[in-house]
Amino acid sequence: MEKLTVGEVTLTWLDGGVTHLDGGAMFGVVPRPLWSRKYEYNEKNQIELRTDPIFFQMEGKNILIESGIGEGRLTEKQIRNYGVTEESKVEESLEELGLTPADIDVVLMTHMHFDHALGLTKRQDGKLVPAFPNAVIYTSAVEWEEMRNPNIRSKSTYWEENWTAIEHQVKTFDEEFEPVKGVRMIHTGGHSAGHSIIIIETGEERLVHMADLLATHAHQNVLWVMAYDDYPMDSIEAKKRWLPEVMKKEDWLFFYHDAVYRAVKWNEEGELIDYVRKERSPVQSESS
Numbered sequence: 001m002e003k004l005t006v007g008e009v010t011l012t013w014l015d016g017g018v019t020h021l022d023g024g025a026m027f028g029v030v031p032r033p034l035w036s037r038k039y040e041y042n043e044k045n046q047i048e049l050r051t052d053p054i055f056f057q058m059e060g061k062n063i064l065i066e067s068g069i070g071e072g073r074l075t076e077k078q079i080r081n082y083g084v085t086e087e088s089k090v091e092e093s094l095e096e097l098g099l100t101p102a103d104i105d106v107v108l109m110t111h112m113h114f115d116h117a118l119g120l121t122k123r124q125d126g127k128l129v130p131a132f133p134n135a136v137i138y139t140s141a142v143e144w145e146e147m148r149n150p151n152i153r154s155k156s157t158y159w160e161e162n163w164t165a166i167e168h169q170v171k172t173f174d175e176e177f178e179p180v181k182g183v184r185m186i187h188t189g190g191h192s193a194g195h196s197i198i199i200i201e202t203g204e205e206r207l208v209h210m211a212d213l214l215a216t217h218a219h220q221n222v223l224w225v226m227a228y229d230d231y232p233m234d235s236i237e238a239k240k241r242w243l244p245e246v247m248k249k250e251d252w253l254f255f256y257h258d259a260v261y262r263a264v265k266w267n268e269e270g271e272l273i274d275y276v277r278k279e280r281s282p283v284q285s286e287s288s
Contacts, residue, residue: 001093002262004276006252007202012055013262013278014093016068016119020046020083025227026215038218039260046083048259049215050278051115053090055097056200059180061105065198065209066256067119067131074118088119090131104132106179109139110211111195112147113157116256121165128165138179140187141172143194154192154230188213188242190235191226197242206251207263213238216258220270244268 004011023045027035032045041047054065068088078084091101109116120137121128139147148167150158163170177185184199191212198209213219213235215226222239229235246253247266250273254263258278265274 001096002276002279004252004254004263006205006207009056009058009200009202009207011207011254012097013052014055015089016052017084017088018086019049019051019115020085021049023047028225028227028232030224035218039216049257050259052256053119054254054256058182061180062099062103063106063108063180064104065108066110066116067107069115070118070122072123090119101132102134104135107132107135107137108179108185108198109137110198111143111192112139113192114159114162117162121162128161130166130169135169136171137166137169138171138173138185140194140196141174142187143192144170144172146193188238190231190238191229193230206249208246208251208253210242210253211256214253216255217261217264
């Protein structure tokens with residue numbers, strides 16, 4: 001498990017599974033000759049996308065950002081369609097840290113699309129139950145509303161089975177919220193109507209999770225947004241608002257999906273000045 005320590009905060013990436021999605025969809029209108037210079041793709045034009053929750057501790061709380069794709073949550077057809085080659089091993093990752101899912105106090109959900117929310121529940125005795133039974137789950141009020149009442153487009157990613165078992169754990173916020181001192185969730189919209197980013201402050205330093213507004217390091221260009229984005233112009237405006245500030249301050253940016261970097265630090269010119277690279281397993285190395 002990769003780690004990044006900044007000030008008094010240590011981020012640890014758990015094993016939440018991996019998908020392979022169409023590169024064209026992930027980079028929207030950007031032609032493949034451009035995006036393929038920055039991110040590898042396979043013979044099916046798919047790119048590898050991790051779904052790895054980020055664990056950290058603050059104010060005596062055990063906190064997760066996102067939840068992975070779970071284990072045994074997808075059908076064979078879904079596994080094939082989403083290019084899933086590994087399912088979650090979050091419980092095993094927590095065990096390496098001396099923890100169990102029952103020890104998680106807070107789960108921060110930037111949004112509730114299936115590839116972020118599947119890991120919130122698990123199958124037990126033939127039914128779905130909370131995977132983190134003692135946690136408070138935070139997401140924006142807009143996101144939670146659409147999760148339960150999706151439209152004709154979003155119903156493909158907001159699944160009823162992903163919220164009914166955990167609705168008693170969910171607490172929502174409007175525009176900005178501090179679930180734990182030093183941690184802010186800020187509603188941005190864009191990728192989804194209720195999408196949020198997360199900022200962690202420790203001393204004079206900041207760590208920023210832009211979630212699916214910046215799914216990978218290759219999405220640095222503010223105009224490079226996904227075809228999956230429900231409101232692409234809102235995504236662009238949010239990136240224009242946040243990326244210049246983050247780069248000027250030389251904040252750490254950390255990722256849930258990126259298969260190359262766990263975190264990066266760019267300067268004001270967009271140059272890579274520090275990073276944490278995703279370690280590749282022997283199987284990945286042989287196939288890459």
